[in-house]
Amino acid sequence: MMNPTPMTGLLETIHSPADLRRLPRAQLRPLADELRQFLLHSVAQTGGHLSSNLGTVELTVALHYVFNTPHDRLVWDVGHQTYPHKILTGRRERMHTLRQWGGVSGFPVRTESEYDTFGTAHSSTSISAALGMAVAAQQQGTDRHAVAVIGDGAMTAGMAFEALNNAGVLEQAKLLVILNDNDMSISPPVGALNRYLGQLLSGRFYSAAKQVGKQVLGVAPPLLELARRLEEGAKGLVLPITLFEKFGFNYIGPIDGHDLDALIPMLENIRRLPGPQFLHVVTKKGQGYKLAEADPIAYHGPGKFDPAVGLQSPAQAPRLTFSQVFGRWLCDMAAHDERLVGITPAMREGSGMVEFHQRFPERYHDVGIAEQHAVTFAAGLACEGLKPVVAIYSTFLQRAYDQLIHDVALQKLPVLFALDRAGIVGADGPTHAGAYDIPFLRCIPNVSIACPADEAECYQLLCTAYQQAHPVAVRYPRGSGAGTPLPSDLQGLPFAQGEVRRRGQRVALLAFGTLLYPALQAAERLNATVANMRWAKPLDRALLRELAQQHDCLVTLEEGALAGGAGSAVLEALQEEGLLRPVLRLGLPDRFIEHGDPHKLMTLLGLDAAGIEASVHAWPAFAELPAASDA
Numbered sequence: 226m227m228n229p230t231p232m233t234g235l236l237e238t239i240h241s242p243a244d245l246r247r248l249p250r251a252q253l254r255p256l257a258d259e260l261r262q263f264l265l266h267s268v269a270q271t272g273g274h275l276s277s278n279l280g281t282v283e284l285t286v287a288l289h290y291v292f293n294t295p296h297d298r299l300v301w302d303v304g305h306q307t308y309p310h311k312i313l314t315g316r317r318e319r320m321h322t323l324r325q326w327g328g329v330s331g332f333p334v335r336t337e338s339e340y341d342t343f344g345t346a347h348s349s350t351s352i353s354a355a356l357g358m359a360v361a362a363q364q365q366g367t368d369r370h371a372v373a374v375i376g377d378g379a380m381t382a383g384m385a386f387e388a389l390n391n392a393g394v395l396e397q398a399k400l401l402v403i404l405n406d407n408d409m410s411i412s413p414p415v416g417a418l419n420r421y422l423g424q425l426l427s428g429r430f431y432s433a434a435k436q437v438g439k440q441v442l443g444v445a446p447p448l449l450e451l452a453r454r455l456e457e458g459a460k461g462l463v464l465p466i467t468l469f470e471k472f473g474f475n476y477i478g479p480i481d482g483h484d485l486d487a488l489i490p491m492l493e494n495i496r497r498l499p500g501p502q503f504l505h506v507v508t509k510k511g512q513g514y515k516l517a518e519a520d521p522i523a524y525h526g527p528g529k530f531d532p533a534v535g536l537q538s539p540a541q542a543p544r545l546t547f548s549q550v551f552g553r554w555l556c557d558m559a560a561h562d563e564r565l566v567g568i569t570p571a572m573r574e575g576s577g578m579v580e581f582h583q584r585f586p587e588r589y590h591d592v593g594i595a596e597q598h599a600v601t602f603a604a605g606l607a608c609e610g611l612k613p614v615v616a617i618y619s620t621f622l623q624r625a626y627d628q629l630i631h632d633v634a635l636q637k638l639p640v641l642f643a644l645d646r647a648g649i650v651g652a653d654g655p656t657h658a659g660a661y662d663i664p665f666l667r668c669i670p671n672v673s674i675a676c677p678a679d680e681a682e683c684y685q686l687l688c689t690a691y692q693q694a695h696p697v698a699v700r701y702p703r704g705s706g707a708g709t710p711l712p713s714d715l716q717g718l719p720f721a722q723g724e725v726r727r728r729g730q731r732v733a734l735l736a737f738g739t740l741l742y743p744a745l746q747a748a749e750r751l752n753a754t755v756a757n758m759r760w761a762k763p764l765d766r767a768l769l770r771e772l773a774q775q776h777d778c779l780v781t782l783e784e785g786a787l788a789g790g791a792g793s794a795v796l797e798a799l800q801e802e803g804l805l806r807p808v809l810r811l812g813l814p815d816r817f818i819e820h821g822d823p824h825k826l827m828t829l830l831g832l833d834a835a836g837i838e839a840s841v842h843a844w845p846a847f848a849e850l851p852a853a854s855d856a
């Protein structure tokens with residue numbers, strides 16, 4: 226039985242930040258404690274992102290206390306750490322609907338609240354957006370601050386530095402960048418920036434900065450200018466100039482991001498300083514809940530759990546997830562071929578690469594949240610005869626589209642893209658849906674696209690893709706599939722070949738990927754043929770010709786955007802073959818699909834067996850066919 230969410234009075238009086246700002250300063254600490262407990266128990270009941278949210282409780286309270294939100298703009302990078310922000314901005318009573326159909330989103334959404342000033346979820350956009358807001362305020366003559374809160378992980382993306390580079394010379398823009406440094410991405414942080422930030426936190430900096438910050442910046446406003454000069458001077462004496470100051474920012478910190486007595490006076494003083502400001506706060510991911518503090522990775526995005534007990538290691542799951550299948554294949558192939566290199570842009574756990582990292586550390590590369598670099602890094606590896614495998618969520622590959630075209634496809638380099646989370650992802654919603662990879666890949670010359678129907682085919686098509694001398698993407702969904710046993714060899718399947726899985730009459734269902742299984746179910750009632758097409762590019766033209774010649778009409782099924790998808794490829798091919806047949810394309814419509822339970826979403830989209838059958842029956846080209854016996 227879950228403990229009811231504890232309420233001790235203060236939090237339930239806060240319906241907006243205005244209520245928060247009316248509280249006596251001394252009540253902010255008990256409020257923060259109550260907020261943390263509410264957050265913990267709420268997320269334990271709904272599932273969602275936890276350790277990053279536990280880490281931003283005090284920062285959120287301080288920001289809404291000091292800044293006049295929503296007039297002053299807060300932009301949260303990634304936005305997975307905004308549950309405290311949502312609770313304080315009028316959504317506390319809806320948090321039980323978190324990430325559910327029709328419920329509160331797990332990320333900031335402009336249409337959800339005026340306090341969600343910018344929609345995030347893909348990382349490293351906050352500084353750019355906040356700078357845009359700051360420059361707009363300046364141009365409109367509005368006295369407004371824009372604050373970007375960005376994590377140390379999100380800071381590793383090039384886009385963040387593109388924004389710093391621009392902001393650093395815009396002295397009139399009222400921009401504050403807050404680096405929320407918890408020394409964690411989802412996995413342990415990587416790269417030289419993390420090493421540098423560690424130096425800033427070392428004794429050389431941190432204790433001196435704390436003294437400088439407390440003693441100098443804490444003085445009363447009238448001495449502020451003197452204090453600022455003293456602080457500059459003091460920093461110059463004790464602290465070498467930081468990277469961020471070289472970019473034109475006034476760097477302040479590092480300070481304790483859980484200490485309201487440090488945060489609030491610091492923010493109150495910073496908001497009076499001219500020019501771009503950079504505040505470095507140090508927090509702990511999972512703060513205040515020992516189990517999450519001890520294992521921030523496990524509690525990054527947990528499902529439902531009992532806080533009193535903590536996450537229970539799942540009983541042996543009945544089926545492997547596609548990520549686990551990929552991880553198994555990666556290790557098997559790496560053991561077989563020493564040219565294989567595995568690359569992840571900061572998604573080691575989600576992509577199933579923990580074992581590969583442990584077994585092949587010298588061939589494992591977590592490049593940070595840097596998808597563009599990941600792809601072109603892979604291209605460089607391929608130029609030298611190695612076999613790079615880029616494990617990347619479909620949605621995050623969008624970040625590296627030009628690198629895919631310009632650096633990989635144009636040079637026809639054999640890079641394998643293992644596209645996880647292809648299709649509907651569910652709780653993360655539209656920002657994370659892998660809806661567009663077939664359309665955005667299909668138009669690129671030299672790139673092939675494999676759509677495995679189940680776990681066994683995923684393994685086999687990864688083998689096939691790996692054998693190719695050109696770039697191939699293998700797309701597979703979040704979670705598990707039909708549960709087919711994995712093959713015992715690295716043989717693979719024939720390139721660009723599909724198969725007929727069921728013979729019926731009049732209508733043929735052409736499935737691309739895991740929709741094969743609901744299609745087989747629907748076919749029983751439609752007496753339809755079912756083809757497992759396996760490849761969206763190149764299409765198996767011989768199979769397509771056979772299906773078109775033997776059936777009155779065709780239905781294509783894909784868990785991806787219809788516009789430009791596999792169904793479009795079939796239409797184009799039929800036209801080229803002079804085999805015009807009625808084609809019904811089933812897939813994702815031309816709109817963003819909201820967050821919710823993935824199975825519920827598939828039903829709502831008509832992509833479960835009943836939905837497929839209903840769509841075919843409602844289709845005039847099928848409904849008007851003479852009954853099979855009359856044919």
Ligand SMILES: Cc1ncc(C[n+]2csc(CCOP(=O)(O)OP(=O)(O)O)c2C)c(N)n1
Nearest residue numbers: 277346347348376377378379409410411571
């Ligand atoms: C472009 C992009 N790539 C990858 C992700 C997946 N992702 C979500 S949170 C996260 C780690 C973020 O680390 P940090 O910014 O330090 O925030 P923290 O979780 O530590 O609070 C990653 C890699 C993403 N949201 N966007």
Ligand SMILES: CC(=O)[C@@H](O)[C@H](O)COP(=O)(O)O
Nearest residue numbers: 303305346526575646653703
């Ligand atoms: C916030 C973020 O982008 C990641 O934490 C993402 O939510 C992970 O998605 P999965 O849960 O599908 O791995």
Ligand SMILES: [Mg+2]
Nearest residue numbers: 376377378409
């Ligand atoms: Mg972090």
